[in-house]
Amino acid sequence: MEREISSRAELIDALRLASELEHGLMAQYLFAAYSLKRYPYEGLAPDQLERVRRWASLITLVARQEMEHLGLALNLLSAIGGTPSFSRPNMPQRLDYYGRADIKLALTRCDLDTIERFQRFEAPDEITHPPKLSKPTNKEVVEPVDQKKAIQWCKREQEKAAGRAEVAAKITAPVGSELMKGAPHIDQLYGIGYESVQELYQKITLGFERLSQTMGERNLFVGNLVNQIYGGPSSPQHGTMNDLNQYGLDIIGVTDLASARQAIRMIVEQGEGIRVPPSYLPNTHFCIFTRIREEMQEHHLGSKAARPVVRNPMTVWQPDVCPRNEVSLIKNEHTLEVAKLFNRCYEVMLLLLLYLYSDQVKTREQTDALMDAAFFPFMTMFVRPLAEILTEIPAFDDKAGNAGPGFELSGDVILFPDLDATWTLFQERLDELVKGFNRVTKMGDPWLDLPGQRTGEGKHSLIWQRLDYLRQNMERLALDWQENWLNIGRTTEV
Numbered sequence: 174m175e176r177e178i179s180s181r182a183e184l185i186d187a188l189r190l191a192s193e194l195e196h197g198l199m200a201q202y203l204f205a206a207y208s209l210k211r212y213p214y215e216g217l218a219p220d221q222l223e224r225v226r227r228w229a230s231l232i233t234l235v236a237r238q239e240m241e242h243l244g245l246a247l248n249l250l251s252a253i254g255g256t257p258s259f260s261r262p263n264m265p266q267r268l269d270y271y272g273r274a275d276i277k278l279a280l281t282r283c284d285l286d287t288i289e290r291f292q293r294f295e296a297p298d299e300i301t302h303p304p305k306l307s308k309p310t311n312k313e314v315v316e317p318v319d320q321k322k323a324i325q326w327c328k329r330e331q332e333k334a335a336g337r338a339e340v341a342a343k344i345t346a347p348v349g350s351e352l353m354k355g356a357p358h359i360d361q362l363y364g365i366g367y368e369s370v371q372e373l374y375q376k377i378t379l380g381f382e383r384l385s386q387t388m389g390e391r392n393l394f395v396g397n398l399v400n401q402i403y404g405g406p407s408s409p410q411h412g413t414m415n416d417l418n419q420y421g422l423d424i425i426g427v428t429d430l431a432s433a434r435q436a437i438r439m440i441v442e443q444g445e446g447i448r449v450p451p452s453y454l455p456n457t458h459f460c461i462f463t464r465i466r467e468e469m470q471e472h473h474l475g476s477k478a479a480r481p482v483v484r485n486p487m488t489v490w491q492p493d494v495c496p497r498n499e500v501s502l503i504k505n506e507h508t509l510e511v512a513k514l515f516n517r518c519y520e521v522m523l524l525l526l527l528y529l530y531s532d533q534v535k536t537r538e539q540t541d542a543l544m545d546a547a548f549f550p551f552m553t554m555f556v557r558p559l560a561e562i563l564t565e566i567p568a569f570d571d572k573a574g575n576a577g578p579g580f581e582l583s584g585d586v587i588l589f590p591d592l593d594a595t596w597t598l599f600q601e602r603l604d605e606l607v608k609g610f611n612r613v614t615k616m617g618d619p620w621l622d623l624p625g626q627r628t629g630e631g632k633h634s635l636i637w638q639r640l641d642y643l644r645q646n647m648e649r650l651a652l653d654w655q656e657n658w659l660n661i662g663r664t665t666e667v
Contacts, residue, residue, distance in 0.1 A: 177376065178377070179380075179387075181254065181384065181393070185254075185255040187377050188249050188253075189250065189255065191249075191374065192246040192258055193258070194370060195239050195240075195242040195243040196243050196261045197261050198239050199243060200261075200264070200280070201264070201278070201291070202236035202291065203236045203580075204560075204578060205282065205288075205479075206232040207557075207563075208482040209229040209478055209480070210222065210480055211226060214624050217478075224472065228478065229283075231461050232465075235458050238444075238458070241443075245437075245439060246440070247401075249433055253395065253396060257527065257531075259526065261582070262278065263487075263581055264279055264494070265280070265496065265499040266279075266493075266494070266495055267495050268315065274373075275293065275315045276294060277290060279499065280484065282479040282480065282481075282482040283478060283479040285475030285476070288465050291462045293318050295458040295462060296318050297459060298369055300319070301318060301369065323463040323466075324467065326454070326459075326460070327457075327463050327464070328454075328455075381393075381430060385430045390429050390430050393430075394429055394433075396427075401426050401427065423439070443458060444457065444458045444459065482574070482576070483577065484501055485499050485501055486503055487500050487501065487502055487503065487579045487581060488579060490502070501574070504568065505566070505568060505569055507617075510609070511563055511566065511640070512576060514610065515556070515560060515578050516579060517606055518551060518606060519578075520582065520583075520586070521602050521606070524586065524589075524599070525551065527588055528588060529543050529544065531588055554643070555647065559643065560577070563577050564577050564578075565636060566620060599654065600651070600654055603651040606647050607651050614637065614641050614644050621637075
């Protein structure tokens with residue numbers, strides 16, 4: 174008989190898995206959004222370009238909300254004494270990496286196949302269940318959801334009271350499923366099985382409720398609220414520019430069963446559309462992807478909306494990727510340097526976020542400044558622009574295909590072990606990024622003859638100018654860190 178969550182350790186494992194899933198979904202959505210065409214010279218008619226730009230905005234919105242879901246999952250984890258984690262596998266991974274949940278981890282350009290895959294990620298169980306009785310473990314293709322059913326789900330304007338109650342009950346009612354097979358986080362004999370993201374959160378909800386009854390809420394919620402990141406009236410940053418709400422992120426703190434339920438409800442409402450008013454359904458992730466799929470097919474843009482970005486671009490062979498034949502190893506030397514810069518910026522951003530979730534000593538001013546460094550400069554001033562540039566430049570020297578952001582991690586994202594050295598180690602990372610940007614801009618400008626890259630002066634391509642602007646910003650950030658952060662937190666003289 175399948176086990177349910179009955180201990181703190183099992184609940185922590187389930188929440189770490191949820192965090193990993195949200196992180197992986199966010200990276201895939203961002204990759205797809207960045208691959209979409211943006212400029213008139215990329216071969217789309219004006220009305221097509223406007224439509225594709227709108228899709229990019231919608232997918233970026235979904236990715237931002239996945240960031241919210243990751244933050245909520247980490248707050249849930251921290252609230253019960255777990256250690257927040259930003260680790261996840263590199264992509265691609267085989268289809269059964271998460272067992273029968275059919276979550277194929279892959280970085281692919283935004284074509285019809287990709288949108289159909291995303292639509293299935295976010296599909297409510299009512300659309301995808303009942304599952305097939307048998308499913309080959311080596312199968313790498315999953316049938317898309319029934320589009321007619323998806324459109325009906327998203328466009329219904331009202332429900333009978335009994336129907337609403339039935340849908341609302343899905344998040345808490347037990348659902349039978351076979352134990353996951355192949356998922357690295359789930360023990361095949363004693364693990365907590367699930368067949369969809371919705372069911373995973375359902376099991377987590379039941380786990381919180383069961384443990385609150387058996388242990389008592391006070392004994393379950395032992396985490397320090399200081400170690401969570403959240404916005405709104407209860408946040409220490411409320412009313413300031415450092416309130417997360419200023420960044421368009423709606424993340425709450427978790428302190429008890431009621432707030433845990435609220436956090437989980439926010440996740441499943443935005444994603445699958447469970448327990449939401451019918452008027453909100455078009456704004457859920459599932460219905461957004463359903464609408465994009467419908468428009469792609471109607472306007473014949475399934476293969477034309479995105480740039481010719483290769484699948485799963487990677488700077489080196491990461492040992493955990495599988496299957497290897499789905500990896501596109503970047504060979505163009507200039508593009509390779511830009512891709513390495515992206516991965517390093519991405520990793521530093523995750524380290525800054527992980528430090529914010531830690532219990533290492535930090536003042537309110539340090540917390541504010543770290544939030545500024547993680548959310549504004551690294552996300553919007555480095556990670557996103559570098560990702561967009563990568564989708565415009567060639568991955569190879571001898572064949573067609575553009576690169577893209579690989580979101581590569583060389584290992585687990587963990588805190589620096591020595592608090593005294595933390596700030597110096599961050600400084601070293603920033604200094605290395607400065608060197609990397611200098612190296613890229615001094616290698617020359619191989620992009621001048623790419624479409625749309627010549628300016629009136631014709632001296633440098635627009636891509637080179639954007640990289641040089643990022644270089645200047647990174648130099649300023651590194652200098653600011655040296656002047657204001659280097660000796661913060663030290664307990665001994667250096």
